[in-house]
Amino acid sequence: MLEIKNLNAYYDDFHVLKDVSIDIKKGEIIVMLGPNGHGKSTFLKSICGLVSKIRGTIKYNGQNIAGLGSEKLVNMGITYIAENRELFPEMTVLENLKLGAYSKTARPYEARNLEKVFALFPRLKERSNQLASTMSGGEARMLAIARGLMSNAEFLAIDEPSLGLQPNLRDEVARIIKEINKQGITVMVVEQNIPQITELAHRLYVLEEGRISFEGSKDEALGNDHLKEIFLGM
Amino acid sequence: MFVEIIDVIISGMINGSVYALMAVGLTLIYGVSKAFNFAYGSFYSMGGYLAWMIFSVAVINSYFIIFILSIPVLLVLGYLIEKVLVAPLRKRDDWEIKVMMITLGLALLLDNSYQVLFGARMKSLPSILEGSLEIGEFILAYQDIVIFILSIGGILLFRWFLNNTRTGMSVRAVAQNPAGAQIVGIPKEFVFSATFAISTVMVGTGGILLAQKYFVTPTGGWDILVKAWVITAFGGMGSIKGSLYAAFILGMLEAFVGWYFGMTWVLIALFAVLLTTLAIRPQGLMGKWG
Amino acid sequence: QDVIKVGVPLAMTGPYTDTGDNYWKGIKMAIDEINAAGGLLGKQLEAVRFDTQEFAPERVMQGADYLCGKLEVDSVHAGWAGWGQDVRAYGKYTAPFFADDGSQSAVDVYKQNAEEFFNIFQLTDTGINQAQSMFNVLMSLPYEYPNKKAVIITADDAWGTEVGDTLKDNFKEKGWKVAMHEIVPYGTREWGPILTQIRKINPAIIHVEIVSAQEVITFFRQFMKKPTNSILSYGYSIVPREVVGTMGTEADGLIGEVPTAMPTPEAPTPEAQAWLDRFNGIWKHLPQAGSWAAYSGVKAWAAAVEAIGDEKKHKEICDYIATKGYKGETGWWKWDEDHVMRAGGDVPIAHYQVQNGEMVAIFTDPPTKPYKNYKFQVPRWINK
Amino acid sequence: MDMDWKRNSQLLMIIFGIIGIMPLFFGSTNFIMHILIMCLIWSVVASCWDLIMGFAGIFSFGQVAFFVIGSYASAIISAKFSVPPIFAVILAGFVAGFLGVLVGLPCLKLKGAYIALVTFAVHMILEPVLKGDIGRAIGTGGSRGILTIAPMNILGYTFNSSDPVPYFYLMFFLAVASSFIILAVIKSHWGDAFLALKDSEQFATCLGVSAFKYKLIVFALTSFITGMIGGFYAHYVGMLSTRMLGIDLFVTLMVILVIGGVGKFPGAIVGSFITIALNEMLSPLGSYRPIILGAMVIVLVLLLPDGIVGLIQKIMPKKKSGKSLIA
Amino acid sequence: MLEIKNVTKKFGELTAVNNLSFTVEKGQVFGIAGPNGAGKSTLYNLITGLYPFEGSIKFEGKEIRGFPSHKIAKLGIARTFQIPQTFPSLTVKKSIAIGNYFGSDAEFDPAYVDEILKFVNLYDKQDEKTGQLKLLDKKMLMIAAALGTRPKILMLDEPMAGSNSKEILSLMELIKRINQDMGITIIIIEHFMKVLTELTSKLLIIETGTEICCGDPNDVTSDSRVIECYLGDGHD
Ligand SMILES: Nc1ncnc2c1ncn2[C@@H]1O[C@H](COP(=O)(O)OP(=O)(O)OP(=O)(O)O)[C@@H](O)[C@H]1O
Ligand SMILES: Nc1ncnc2c1ncn2[C@@H]1O[C@H](COP(=O)(O)OP(=O)(O)OP(=O)(O)O)[C@@H](O)[C@H]1O
């Protein structure tokens, strides 16, 4: 579904990703790990058209999408759920969610998806008229995830979904990912603090200093002491 | 006394509708881009000069045609100006101040170009509707009625658009978080340019409507900028509803202060009310979208 | 060296551009004529313009330093030049300086040090005297006032307040009641609240003194929606060309005045008529306030230079102008001991009425007398 | 203090060194000396503006207003109370500084364009106030202005505007002093506190920075210096009117900042010399002058967003700021 | 040292903090946990004077309710924010200097700033602008700037969020050193139970602004109410 070849990404002159190549098949759950600040978010953003300076090819269902803007990619079914949430502060929870279904492809399913995310996160339904800026850290995280789910994506890139979530909701996130994956959505997650997600992963990648330093199944990863200690410990 | 007060209220309403017309465009552009457009007044004059050219060079005096012809010109101009001048600055940390500066430069350029092209003397346009309505002791120029209807109608329509349409919502989204807007698939660059263009059209057509009442001069836009700025801040930068209320409150204030204390007190009173309001409510009357 | 430099500090940008343009037309015309006739003392005149912008004090000073200090011009011809600031700035130098300030404050500054400011000449009388003249004419109109109530509306500038205060005193002295004396800022274009009061007062005279077309046209139009039985006296506000240009016959009935003015449409003397025709031929419109005064300033200086025989002898030239005066198109120009061209004699103030869309001189003053065969017409909005 | 301070004060000394010897070349040409004095005046006013807007991030548009307040205050104080001009100038600084604090107070709660408006309101109201009854009562001369102001006088020596060189050096001294004060503020912890408040007020206050105090201090300091320079101006030019409040001066100051670079401190000084000189050179073009000026502002903002000083910094970087991925 | 008594904060209809009382002893590492939206961050905001509230907060016996934030900082209460805040216009070193210069009554001490820089491992990055630092470094910087004020008490808001196991371990190490070596009392909000049980000597759990239980961390984490509303069955 996604063939990424020699992807390089830059912020001005700052070279973040260096020749990253990854293949993602339809229906997979991919987990990416790596130390802080080594380019994981940049990688997800690059796929989703949110980094302005990239080189390399990204093929999505056979078509090269490298360099296309996010407004096109969202319509094609590629959605990013941001690490720092990027909500619309002066809009209500409900309006934020509706905007999640902004793309043409998602619009017809707005009502259905809304019901779905409200079922997943009852807190959001309860607070549907609260302004996003006044939500607590964890509530805002739920809203960001829910807004991403509204987009009816085929490929979801989720960046650190557990950031700021309470423990039982972290389990919940793993369950949600499993659930949407079952519905046929391909998921790529950057997440280091939910062991269950690593359990779910079809494949694991480790990104270090802008390069892929490990690729393999979770069993292979668990066999790798170094990895186990650093990323899979908690 | 009663007759007088009604007369003053009528003046206040006329002021209010004129102010509302001046301010919406600024509210929109500030609300979306947080960019302060110093050339706003110059676009106002541009509307007037466009109409004047169509009227005197092409000898067309149907306002309908004048609007039809000038709107696309203003739209394209606004769009291009945003793309070429403002968009490149938005990437910078200090873009707010840079946008102020570049639009100030633009204002200087435009206003003085008008002077070179059209001369320093004011230009006048024929009245959109001659005559006036007389109800008992009161008189209302048709011209003012037209301005009232168009400005209120336009603003309400515009507010409806922002609050109830998807496109409107996307404009607000970009205003609040451009990065977030990008993530949900809103073409933010286009939204920025489009709002700038629409704001230009709004102030430009406002310029046409008011030109037939107040004439066009090369530097007449400054007045408009300051008034629009006061109204926008008073109502809450970015709030259409706020601007509408503010326009009428200030319009009434102006009429009553002018009538009771004299015209020189109007400006002082205007700012006194503004300052008091901002001291109590730093975000203006409304202070957010809607 | 066969050119004589002439400094011309005028507003070329900003809000005063239009008046600057009026003066320039007169000055340019005079210089061109002198040059065409072989120049002054055989030398060509060269005008050097300086943009005084908005007459900020340092800008006025800078103009003087540039023209007189740096370029060492031999005369300076300005129009509105700073209402007193100019006297101080140019008075530091010696080149004859002609201004059209029309303001008492300029005269006051002059009086502080008449010795040093010997080179300063005012081309028009002060606002106070002009207002006096307006009052005289208002009282001499062949018209029966229905009551003795007046309304005065002036701009908040030095000129407006000078005129307003003088008129007010005069009205009071004559037993009139000034029912309203309103000072308004420039940019006032909605007159509702003021008109509301005026309609209640129903005055016999409304005097408006705001030298800016937008304000006075909007006032007139809004007044006309429900006019009162009032003579509308516009004083010097009648001069911006757009007032009559924009309104045409709509403006019929308005009255106003111009000091040091060439009466139109018919000039008082054949020479004056010839001048008027020349002006009209070059600029394609009748002279505006100040054009003729500025023209005459150049000519007066040129005449003095011819008489002295050396353009560098500034002091002698100035003394010559001050004592001998100059014979112009309508007769003699004589400056008084304050170097002010006082209204009267051969250079009176012309009082106009708009008739058939044209400014028609109906009175000259002082002495107050009807001009030729032109007659005051009772404005159409007055119920007989 | 640190390297930065050294570098910048050296730069300042070079700039003022060059300015200081100008009278050797132009001392006999009053016109040019006058322009140089005005350059010095505007350079201080623009630097103050830069301090409050560029560094502290407070969009104050009241700079011209405080200048005018200072100039009127000095003229009135020296005339009414027969205070020697040099003291009147200092008192004028206090008057302006006090009003600066008054204006700063309501601005504390406000943001961006709101502050711009409130401060610009001071500018707008000033004209009717100075011209109106209130103004006349305190001696502004109403719409006539003040046409006679005592010339500067120090220790019995009376300055004379027909010999501008002493005036130049007096202003030069003021400009040097003001500039070093401004530099000291910018490079001190206060300067950093302004930046911190601009970036994240919440975090800054939780680190002990008092937003209230420091914002008021910038208002007070910038309006004090500006007012004092205004006072100098009044005695130098010898007359005052509200016409300074026209848009021309405001725009000129803004152009100075564009050319010099916002938040690039000595930039405003360089900017003022370039802008004023340019304005003079373009002056013969009449109506085309502001058009060219406007076009230049546009081009400069786009091509040279950090002004002259920004350009210099780009050409001669302080230090290679290497950045690496490895933590 | 810090005494919270009957503190209540309402946002319109919503009661974010509801009649909360507890005491933090000198030298303690005090943990606060609870579901999302329980009012933890709001509590910090109240202590640091960002919002008005009802009730009383005493620091070293002195009522600090109504004090402005900068005064509270000077008294010795420092904090970090849940969403990292930095000063993009300043360098790392200057950000810390701000804390040291303004946040403490003691003389400004460049050597102390250097010490902190080394302590949080930012010494090599001291001249970098803070805007583009990576998440972990931003958090470190916040801690460092807070330490710059020479606080008596340091309040951390989810310092571990977004870090991997190794990073968490080193952060825990750091916090221990701040507490033990520098003698600074610590309050920490976290969602990682392991962190809390290991670090803290007392743990407070709140839900919808109300205290559920408070006490020894090991007891608290096995409390059934806590497990039900917060930890879930499979908690770490
Ligand atoms: N907009 C930007 N401009 C410049 N540099 C950036 C930008 N965003 C990120 N960086 C830098 O790029 C590098 C990689 O950042 P990225 O966010 O991709 O890392 P990450 O692996 O997701 O780390 P984290 O665990 O912090 O989320 C970091 O050094 C960061 O400082
Ligand atoms: N300004 C505000 N206006 C309205 N509600 C608010 C405001 N600030 C916070 N809230 C609400 O108050 C509650 C407490 O918020 P707080 O940020 O303290 O939660 P928290 O315990 O820190 O949660 P998390 O673990 O998710 O960060 C939340 O439900 C939040 O939505």
Ligand SMILES: [Mg+2]
């Ligand atoms: Mg990341």
Ligand SMILES: [Mg+2]
């Ligand atoms: Mg929180």
